[in-house]
Amino acid sequence: MDKIYNSKWISAKGSAGNAVFEYSKRFFARKKIKKATLCSSAIGVYTAKINGADAGVYPLAPGWTMYQYRVQYQKNDVSSLIKEGENVISLSVGRGFLCQAVSHDGTPRALLTGLDPSGTAVICSLDLLYDDGSTENISTDETWLVGQTKWRSCDMYDGDVYDSTFIPPSPVSASVLPAGTDTLVFQDGCEIGEHERFGVKEVILTPRGETVLDFGQNITGYLQIKVRATAGVCRLTYGEVLDKDGNFYRDNYRAAKAQTTIICGGGEFVFKPEFTFYGFRYVRVDEWNGELVPDDICAVAVYSNMERIGNFHCSHDGLNKLYENVIWGQKGNFLDVPTDCPQRDERMGWTGDAQVFSSCAAKNFDVLRFFEKWLSDMRACQKDDGRIPVVVPSYWARTSAAWSDACVIIPYNLYMQYGDERIISDNYDMMRRWIDYLRNNFDDYIADKRHFGDWLALDVPDEYSGKTPKEFIAVAFCARSTKLFIEMSKILGKECEKYSEFYDFCRDVIRRDFSDESAYQASHGDSSLFTQTYYVLRLSFGLYDSDGERAELSEKLNDMVLSCGTHLTTGFVGTPYLLFALSDNGYVKTAYSLLLRKEYPSWLYQVSRGATTMWEHWDGIKENGDLWDEKMNSFNHYAYGSVGDWMYSVMAGIKPTRAGYGEVVFEPAVDERISSVSASIKTPHGTLISKWEICAHDVKFTFTVPENVPASAVIFGEKYKLSAGENVIDVKLQ
Numbered sequence: 001m002d003k004i005y006n007s008k009w010i011s012a013k014g015s016a017g018n019a020v021f022e023y024s025k026r027f028f029a030r031k032k033i034k035k036a037t038l039c040s041s042a043i044g045v046y047t048a049k050i051n052g053a054d055a056g057v058y059p060l061a062p063g064w065t066m067y068q069y070r071v072q073y074q075k076n077d078v079s080s081l082i083k084e085g086e087n088v089i090s091l092s093v094g095r096g097f098l099c100q101a102v103s104h105d106g107t108p109r110a111l112l113t114g115l116d117p118s119g120t121a122v123i124c125s126l127d128l129l130y131d132d133g134s135t136e137n138i139s140t141d142e143t144w145l146v147g148q149t150k151w152r153s154c155d156m157y158d159g160d161v162y163d164s165t166f167i168p169p170s171p172v173s174a175s176v177l178p179a180g181t182d183t184l185v186f187q188d189g190c191e192i193g194e195h196e197r198f199g200v201k202e203v204i205l206t207p208r209g210e211t212v213l214d215f216g217q218n219i220t221g222y223l224q225i226k227v228r229a230t231a232g233v234c235r236l237t238y239g240e241v242l243d244k245d246g247n248f249y250r251d252n253y254r255a256a257k258a259q260t261t262i263i264c265g266g267g268e269f270v271f272k273p274e275f276t277f278y279g280f281r282y283v284r285v286d287e288w289n290g291e292l293v294p295d296d297i298c299a300v301a302v303y304s305n306m307e308r309i310g311n312f313h314c315s316h317d318g319l320n321k322l323y324e325n326v327i328w329g330q331k332g333n334f335l336d337v338p339t340d341c342p343q344r345d346e347r348m349g350w351t352g353d354a355q356v357f358s359s360c361a362a363k364n365f366d367v368l369r370f371f372e373k374w375l376s377d378m379r380a381c382q383k384d385d386g387r388i389p390v391v392v393p394s395y396w397a398r399t400s401a402a403w404s405d406a407c408v409i410i411p412y413n414l415y416m417q418y419g420d421e422r423i424i425s426d427n428y429d430m431m432r433r434w435i436d437y438l439r440n441n442f443d444d445y446i447a448d449k450r451h452f453g454d455w456l457a458l459d460v461p462d463e464y465s466g467k468t469p470k471e472f473i474a475v476a477f478c479a480r481s482t483k484l485f486i487e488m489s490k491i492l493g494k495e496c497e498k499y500s501e502f503y504d505f506c507r508d509v510i511r512r513d514f515s516d517e518s519a520y521q522a523s524h525g526d527s528s529l530f531t532q533t534y535y536v537l538r539l540s541f542g543l544y545d546s547d548g549e550r551a552e553l554s555e556k557l558n559d560m561v562l563s564c565g566t567h568l569t570t571g572f573v574g575t576p577y578l579l580f581a582l583s584d585n586g587y588v589k590t591a592y593s594l595l596l597r598k599e600y601p602s603w604l605y606q607v608s609r610g611a612t613t614m615w616e617h618w619d620g621i622k623e624n625g626d627l628w629d630e631k632m633n634s635f636n637h638y639a640y641g642s643v644g645d646w647m648y649s650v651m652a653g654i655k656p657t658r659a660g661y662g663e664v665v666f667e668p669a670v671d672e673r674i675s676s677v678s679a680s681i682k683t684p685h686g687t688l689i690s691k692w693e694i695c696a697h698d699v700k701f702t703f704t705v706p707e708n709v710p711a712s713a714v715i716f717g718e719k720y721k722l723s724a725g726e727n728v729i730d731v732k733l734q
């Protein structure tokens with residue numbers, strides 16, 4: 001067991017506000033060092049230095065967890081940093097993710113016993129192994145000092161204030177908290193890393209006379225700046241878009257100030273935030289003391305280290321850009337926790353958003369470890385009665401259909417993608433307790449007015465929840481989660497009869513209350529049941545009794561889409577399944593028409609408006625250039641990026657018929673409006689590649705299959721057996 005478990009949590013006395021505090025200790029290395037290992041963690045986000053050099057802790061460590069129950073610690077080899085004689089170790093900590101988002105949850109709980117509600121804390125253990133085999137340990141305790149730093153303020157929403165002229169008063173003794181170390185867990189998620197760097201693409205002088213830097217890509221991260229200013233202030237404000245007049249716009253950040261202030265005393269130094277991050281493409285230069293040299297500034301994308309496993313390319317530039325935006329949506333919102341958005345005063349682990357995007361996310365990148373860690377936090381914040389909150393780490397105690405169901409749907413999607421049964425067994429108890437909650441509280445749960453509904457659907461103008469009745473969505477998701485839970489129970493060989501009964505019961509409720517227009521009208525006084533999302537859920541969740549009923553539902557969905565001018569009206573709940581519901585039921589052409597539509601509302605509409613990430617609203621920027629209400633208008637929200645799943649699974653047609661692609665079928669859907677498609681997914685069994693190209697009246701398909709993976713292709717209804725390696729099939733275009 002690492003000795004950090006015997007260390008003590010230390011803190012600055014009283015409230016830390018938003019300032020960063022540095023905890024330090026001088027120590028003496030008596031002999032030549034053979035190996036030195038640092039285990040460290042914090043409540044807040046921290047950096048660690050030995051003799052002023054970076055000790056290798058990743059950016060924004062220790063990540064964001066349910067700190068009340070789980071705090072990750074990091075372990076780094078620091079052998080090269082320690083010298084014989086006197087050394088100093090220091091840990092600096094800012095509040096980081098510890099803004100208001102962490103501590104709510106209905107039942108405020110101390111994050112650590114004895115910690116001031118606005119306080120931060122650190123813990124570490126440095127193990128020295130000398131050349132002669134003897135050892136020594138330096139751990140946080142009452143002998144450590146704590147002092148103020150030049151980081152006068154750092155906040156996840158408001159940004160940072162760095163005063164290079166500030167001379168901190170002498171440090172004082174740190175106080176030891178009466179907290180135990182049983183919440184410490186070794187780093188279980190992906191580490192966070194710095195990735196792409198973007199130089200200033202354009203310096204814009206806006207009509208309002210402001211100087212704005214454009215980095216060309218909406219990212220999550222921060223700026224690295226070589227500051228050469230003379231004494232004075234540099235102040236920068238972050239934004240995602242320009243308004244229709246070309247002016248800098250940031251009202252959609254709501255209460256998040258998202259600002260960097262650097263107070264300079266002259267002289268050159270490199271500035272880079274260490275305790276916060278921003279979501280931005282543009283930066284307004286509010287004050288700049290000295291000459292602004294664009295080459296001195298670059299934007300650094302910061303997100304969890306995930307291996308890229310999926311790729312997609314086709315002959316349509318707009319779709320390629322859309323796909324790239326899906327990837328950037330994921331990069332920008334997979335910063336330790338799957339967030340809704342990275343810029344406004346939110347940036348939280350919304351379960352519904354993660355649920356709808358998870359299948360696509362798991363194809364783009366290997367996200368198994370990323371989600372395993374987040375699901376551990378989900379388990380930690382499940383309520384005693386089984387409820388799963390809508391945000392993890394939790395914020396509110398409330399639940400919602402499609403959001404709380406993330407606890408079942410995400411493990412299932414990960415299992416299908418990676419074939420690792422552990423994701424089911426680790427989360428089995430959480431899923432069972434959630435389904436039990438649904439069984440035990442069915443009537444109240446269904447009737448709960450606080451379900452989010454088909455969030456941001458277009459079928460009710462200017463409203464958030466869409467037209468599809470919330471009760472229907474709730475019953476449909478009860479059925480969906482229960483069905484997947486039964487499937488996963490069978491995989492683990494668990495008894496699940498009572499859950500099959502509950503599933504049948506949900507089906508009966510759909511049949512009885514949500515199938516017949518006149519019955520629905522009679523009981524609810526309106527006929528708003530039949531929306532695109534209604535048909536999509538019935539089809540995608542298998543909520544029909546016969547092939548005839550399925551055909552009828554599909555036809556109605558198709559008619560509904562065509563009769564409104566071939567466009568979607570779906571929100572967060574219906575959109576991820578919409579194209580599948582059409583293409584799986586004989587309406588491939590309509591699905592393609594929706595995907596290829598450029599006019600509002602559509603995926604390509606935002607591409608045509610210059611989007612570099614996915615928008616939260618179909619009409620984030622309206623056709624007349626006006627922006628959607630600033631109350632809820634993110635330009636980096638991955639939910640509608642779930643369409644990437646259809647690109648892999650239907651356009652390229654790569655489908656696992658056994659979990660983890662242990663067996664696979666290629667079933668690409670060809671449409672003449674696209675002349676070629678190429679996609680690949682690296683699976684646990686090797687890389688699968690699917691390509692097709694229309695050449696005159698033929699289509700040439702090329703499928704690459706790894707060794708030992710039984711594979712077949714279905715082309716225009718015809719089945720082909722495939723062998724390992726490359727398979728080329730030429731077929732007449734139909």
Ligand code: BGC
Binds near residue numbers: 350352455
């Ligand atoms: C978030 C969403 C989230 C929703 C709940 C919003 O504030 O940004 O993405 O799912 O609330 O409906």
